[in-house]
Amino acid sequence: MIKNISSIIFLKIFKRFFFLQVTALVLIFFVSLNISKNALEDIEAQGFKKYIKNYISKSISNFPHPDQICNDLSRDSLFLLIIDGTEKIECKSSQYSDYQAKDILSSFQKIKINQHIFAKSRITNNNSFYYYFPLPHSLGNYSVYYVSSSKSLDRIVKDMTNKHTIALISIIILFTLISILVSFRLSNPVKSIMSKITNFTDHESEEKIVEKLDEDNLTEWEVIESSFTRTQNSAQSLSISLNLEIKRFQELLDAIPDPIFSIDEEGTVLFANSSFLTQIATTNSLDDGYIGAYFLDIARHYDLKKYLDKVIDLKTNSEPLEIRIDKAGQARSFLVKANKLENSTQETNKYVCIFSDITKIKLAEKMRVDFVGNVSHEIRTPLTSIKGYVQTLESIMTEEEKEGKTQIFKVIENSCERLTNLFNDLLSLSIIDSQSDIHKELVPIRDITEQIISNCLSMYPEVDVKVHTEYSFEEFLTDPALIENILQNLVSNSFKYMGKPGNIYISWNQSDSFTKLTVRDDGEGIAEHHLPRVFERFYRVDQARERNTDDSIYSGSGLGLSIVKSSVNKLAGQISTESKANEGTQFTIVLPH
Amino acid sequence: MNALIIEDELSIANLIKVNLEAEGISADIIQHGNEAIDLIQSQKSQKYSLFILDRMLPAVDGVEICKFLRMYKSTQDKPILMVTALTSPADIISGLDAGADDYITKPFDINILKARVRSLLRRVNEESQPEQSNSKLFNHKGLRVDLEQCKVWANEEEINLTVSEFKLLCTLIEKPGKVLTRKQLVESIQGGTVHVTDRTIDTHVFGLRKKLQSLPTIIETIRGIGYRVLND
Structure with a gap:
């Protein structure tokens, strides 16, 4: 038989019912049988008692003669003996024998029969009725000993017993069926509790429970109780370890130097770490606890409130906010970012807000900007004087005075120009290479x-060149200043290194993941051994030519391509060069989106 | 004609002064920002028809002085030329937004400086002429605009402009030679339900230029800074 929890529990319950019922029924059976038997015997005896009653109620003088009684009773008797006071036998039944008489008389003694009472006994090993009654008669005091057969009664009793037994068996069968049904119904809830126990507690497998119920012979309630206790214990230890985890979590968050706090949609503070309380909170007394307080009460910063309101309204993560907090006389700048927390249940939304201290970054940025401004001013001022005064000198001189000095002026002016360009390029390069952010906007390419092309056309009027453009899209998201740097330097290089009349091709293309810019010319080209080094600062292909101050317009600072490379790098793009001497050059720039 | 030069570097201030005098414009020099502010506040600056202002002065920002000049009636409408060593667009825009009409970067070509000064003073002269200042007509280098009837002709050919384009054009021609930042242009055409951004301005100028094809150079684009209608 398959032993599983269901069958075992069912059997346990069934057995209880069954035994209970069978025991009760059997008890009832025997008791009822007994009572019935006694009742039957009483009825049997009634007859004899009635017979006796007749005489008892009569007066003594009306007692019948023993012979009469002898006649009355001898017929049906197994044994009849009437004796007088001297033990003289007055009458005896037909079956009478001396041998039998002794036994029967001693039986009468054993039974301790009382006056007028009969007894049915099995002592003498037969089912007979024993009657005794004293017969006072004028002739003397007689004793009547009468034993009659109970055969007919026995038959009746047997019949009744059979009927009883049949009834008992029928009822037992019926009650067994009822037991099965009831056990089944009763075992269901227990079964389901058991299956829940096997499901959610790891340490109670089905086999173990079967073992407990079967071999250890525990009742199902004991099994349930022990499981309960175990679950309770594990719940307690879980609660303890959970509290420990929470405490650890709090300690972890408190160890983080960045202020962090968490609020719900109403603005109630759910959590705040110690950095938040020290650096951001505006209230001095936090003894009342800050959990559950409205956040504005403990951190009175209205721009923060506006930002949080916006995040809560939009129910989404928002762009970070820069705020300044003045606390304890110290001003700090923070970058605040609020995120909505994952919410799998239907409770109200929760938000976590993290502050990053950017005071140092901002200070460094400010210093950098100030430095750039100061350097700019300091260098440009003397350059302005040089250029300006030379030009002024030229303008106030007469033609005669200028005779033979034009070249001198030109050299000074050109040098000034070179220095200015060099400085501008150096400054551009340093700004691009610095940590400053790029500002992306939609740039119409x-x-x-077109603007750069027209700039170059006006800068290099002597160059005979046709510019062809191709735009496969209108605009894209990028930093316009960096794009300008790239285009300006590449296109002006193409102009500068045309050599002979030629063409410049500028094309803009776009795919899903990147934007591509190609600047190609059919000018002088770059020799192969130079190609790997063209992007180096101050690397020049033709040292002599480029430093020639007469061709000042064509001289460059030597930083043009470095600026292009740095700009491309800042946009996280790639640049490649292809060139063949006297055939032309192509620069390809790929910018990811 | 009197000009005021506010510049802390004496050599540069003198450079400008000498060259202005060659153009027939006499110039005074102030080297300290605070002195300049005092002068403006005391209304003694009335006699100057032009201000040449250094963007970066010690103690006081050139932008502040610009704002001061624009605050007082006596100097409100006088042209301001900003001379700047700070060449980043943000710095230049902040100067223009504060009220400067034009800017020139250091080191500058004195011929260009002179040209810019001439352009600014020409506008002053034109404005001071009664019939011109009240006129609802603009006529310059092929571009004719009737502000009353809202009509535009390019080389005698009538052009159809949208409301925004027309407003933009009017703002530009109101002060020829003045560099207008995108922000200033946005403010001029912003109205009621129209939402205008910097990008919108660029688009409008692009459209305007296209329509004024026959006058390709009439509107000058100063990359990253703004636009102006040329005055020369």
Whole structure:
């Protein structure tokens, strides 16, 4: 038989019912049988008692003669003996024998029969009725000993017993069926509790429970109780370890130097770490606890409130906010970012807010900007004087005075120009290479390209060149200043290194993941051994030519391509060069989105 | 014609002064920002028809002085030329937004400086002429605009402009030679339900230029800074 929890529990319950019922029924059976038997015997005896009653109620003088009684009773008797006071036998039944008489008389003694009472006994090993009654008669005091057969009664009793037994068996069968049904119904809830126990507690497998119920012979309630206790214990230890985890979590968050706090949609503070309380909170007394307080009460910063309101309204993560907090006389700048927390249940939304201290970054940035401004001013001022005064000198001189000095002026002016360009390029390069952020906006490529082309056309009027452009899209998201740097330097290089009349091709293309810019010319080209080094600062292909101050317009600072490379790098892009001497050069720039 | 030069570097201030005098413009020099502010506040600056202002002065920002000049009636409408060593667009825009009409970067070509000064003073002269200042007509280098009837002609050919384009054009021609930042242009055409951004301005100028094809150089784009209608 398959032993599983269901069958075992069912059997246990069934057994209880069954035994209970069978025991009760059997008890009832025997008791009822007994009572019935006694009742039957009483009825049997009634007859004899009635017979006796007749005489008892009569007066003594009306007692019948023993012979009469002898006649009355001898017929049906197994044994009849009437004796007088001297033990003289007055009458005896037909079956009478001396041998039998002794036994029977001693039986009468054993039974301790009382006056007028009969007894049915099995002592003498037969089912007979024993009657005794004293017969006072004028002739003397007689004793009547009468034993009659109980055969007919026995038959009746047997019949009754059979009927009883049949009834008992029928009822037992019926009650067994009822037991099965009831046990089944009763075992269901227990079964389901057991299956829950096996499901959620790891340490109670089905086999173990079967073992407990079966071999250890525990009742199902004991099994349930022990499981309960175990669950309770594990719940307690879980609660303890959970509290420990929470405490550890709090300690972890308190160890983080960045202020962090968490609020719900109403603005109630759910959590705040110690950095938040020291650096951001505006209230001095936090003894009342800050959990559950409205956040504005403990951190009175209205721009923060506005930001949080916006995040809560939009129910989404928002762009970070820069705020300044003045606390304890110390001003700090923070970058605040609020995120909505994952919410799997339907409770109200929760938000976590993290502050990053950017005071140092901002200070460094400010210092950098100030430095750039100061350097700019300090260098440009003397340059302005040089250029300006030379030009002024030229303008106030007469033609005669200028005779033979034009070249001198030109050299000074050109040198000034060179220095200015060099400084501008150095400054550009240093700004691009610095940590400053790029500012992305939608840049219309046609606009910016056309402008640069027209700049170059006016800068290099002697160059005979045709510019061809191709735009496969209108605009894209990028930093316009960096794009300008790239285009300006590449296109002006193409102009500068044309050599002979030629063409410049500028094309803009776009795919899903990147934007591509190609600047190609069919000018002088770059020799192969130079190619790997063209982007180096101050690397020049033709040292002599470029330093020639007469061709000042064509001289460059030597930083043009470095600026291009740095700009491309800042936009996280790639640049590649292809070139063949006297055939032309192509620069390809790929910018990811 | 009197000009005021506010510049802390004496050599540069003198450079400008000498060259202005060659153009027939006499110039005074102030080297300290605070002195300049005092002068403006005391209304003694009335006699100056032009201000040449250094963007970066010690103690006081050139932008502040610009704002002061624009605050007082006596100097409100006088042209301001900003001379700047700070060449980043943000710095230049902040100067223009504060009220400067034009800017020139250091080191500058004195011929360009002179040209810019001339352009600014020409506008002053034109404005001071009664019939011109009240006129609802603009006529310059092929571009004719009737502000009353809201009509535009390019080389005698009538052009159809949208409301925004027309407003933009009017703002530009109101002060020829003045560099207008995107922000200033946005403010001029912003109205009621129209939402205008910097990008919108660029688009409008692009459209305007296209429509004024026959006058390609009439609107000058100063990359990253703004636009102006040329005055020369």
